[in-house]
Amino acid sequence: MTKDVIVLGAGIVGVSAALHLRQRGCDxxxxxxxxxxxxxxxxxxxxIEASSVVPYAFPRDWRTVLRFACNGSTALRYDLxxxxxxxxxxAxxxxxxxxxxxxxAARDMLPLVSRCVAEHEAxxxxxxxxxxxxPTGWLEACRSRASFERTAREAQRLAATHGLAVDILDSAALQRAEASLAPGYAGAVHWHxxxxxxxxxxxxxxxxRLFEREGGRIVRGDAATLEALQTRGNGWRVQTDDGAIEAATVVVALGVWSGDVLRPLGYRVPLMAKRGYHMHYEGAANAALNRPVVDIENGFVVAPMKRGLRLTTGVELARRETPPNYGxxxxxxxxxxxxxGLGRRLDEKPWLGLxxxxxxxxxxxxxAERHAGLWFDxxxxxxxxxxxxxxxxxxxxxxxxxxxxxxxxPYRPARFA
Incomplete structure (x- = not known):
């Protein structure tokens, strides 16, 4: 079977690429x-973080670095x-x-971030x-007064610079906005x-499903079987449950697994996993959480989901094959x-993502620099x-x-050549 394009990876990135390619008439x-x-x-x-106009950077103040080095923070843990x-x-x-x-980096990412909501809405x-x-926005909540004041000042600066809508909520205003929260936060920034x-x-x-309705096709297959058809000119082949599929163009959209496919082709992209966990909980019976809340000092997010309240952790630095550590x-x-007001756990075990x-x-x-028809995403x-x-x-x-x-x-693969 021959296609115009094979997209490897059916996460949000790969599905979106496949949708847009299909919209432009590609098979x-x-x-x-x-x-x-x-x-x-x-x-x-x-x-869908339209307000995240500054990337998540490595902390540069030594106080935070030393706190992380002690390996007890919920914002960042590492496997020695x-x-x-x-x-x-x-480094x-x-x-x-x-x-x-x-x-x-913030300047380079802004064109993408500023269009994220419009592209999703379409x-x-x-x-x-x-x-x-x-369309509820989200809250950056701070436990200490000093953290709240720093976060509020930076939020007002970014909002003024980028035309973002933001409210600064003291503890009383936060309680009015989120009645389910018990006391514990000095205030929050509400990004709208x-x-x-x-x-x-x-x-x-x-x-x-939209991709399939519009004529695209989804099959199970192993991206690691990707091979270049060098003896027959430009083209690519991958093995699927429906047999071998060939195409002139292939898009690698496999997240942290992209390097597994690209290394045999001679590409060494410095791609590493920041691991993270989540668990769902029953919520408090008296009130519902209206929007996601990030705990600034402790690096976790609690978000209302269909299944319950989802608690997602900060970053864990550990190789992909390292067994989960739920600490x-x-x-x-x-x-x-x-x-x-988290109630009982609703999942059999915590989820781990990369x-x-x-x-x-x-x-x-x-x-790609050296292979015609090979694209990275x-x-x-x-x-x-x-x-x-x-x-x-x-x-x-x-x-x-x-x-x-x-x-x-700014996103070209050749920057890592």
């Missing part, structure tokens, strides 16, 4: 070992045995997080998924522009339970759900030769 096959939206796209905090594998990546991440470099309208999305999603996996599956989740649960991160905080989007870090549709549009425009919606230069 597209979407390939994954699992059904759409069942890996990292399933387990996130459900935020994994640190040698992370060391070169962390570059540290350098890229210096003020000047971070400002450049797909939501076409797919009829409005019931999954709420982001959307929240009550079931991120269902949203991805809904986009995948970070347990610590976040102890901190969140009295404030959010955020695909580059050290310069930009995704990898564009054509991965490395979205904490913002896969946020940026999937807009980067899907960008990669599709590049492949078919349209004028791209944003300048793709």
């Amino acid at each position: 597209v096959l979407l390939v994954d070992k699992r059904a759409p939206g069942e890996e990292t796209s399933f387990g996130n905090a459900g935020l 045995r994994s640190l040698p594998a992370y060391a070169p990546w962390l 570059r991440y540290w350098r890229e997080s210096a003020p000047e470099q971070l400002a450049a 797909l939501i309208d076409r797919a009829g998924l409005h019931a999954l999305v709420r 522009d982001p959307l929240s999603v009550s079931d991120p996996g269902a949203l991805t599956k809904g986009y995948a 970070q989740l347990d610590g976040a649960e102890r901190l969140a339970r009295p404030v959010f 955020r695909p991160c580059t050290p310069d905080m930009r995704p990898v989007i564009g054509a 991965f490395g979205h870090a904490h913002h896969g759900l946020t940026l999937g549709p807009v980067t899907g549009r960008l990669i599709a425009e590049l492949i078919v030769g349209e004028t791209p919606v944003v300048d793709p230069a």
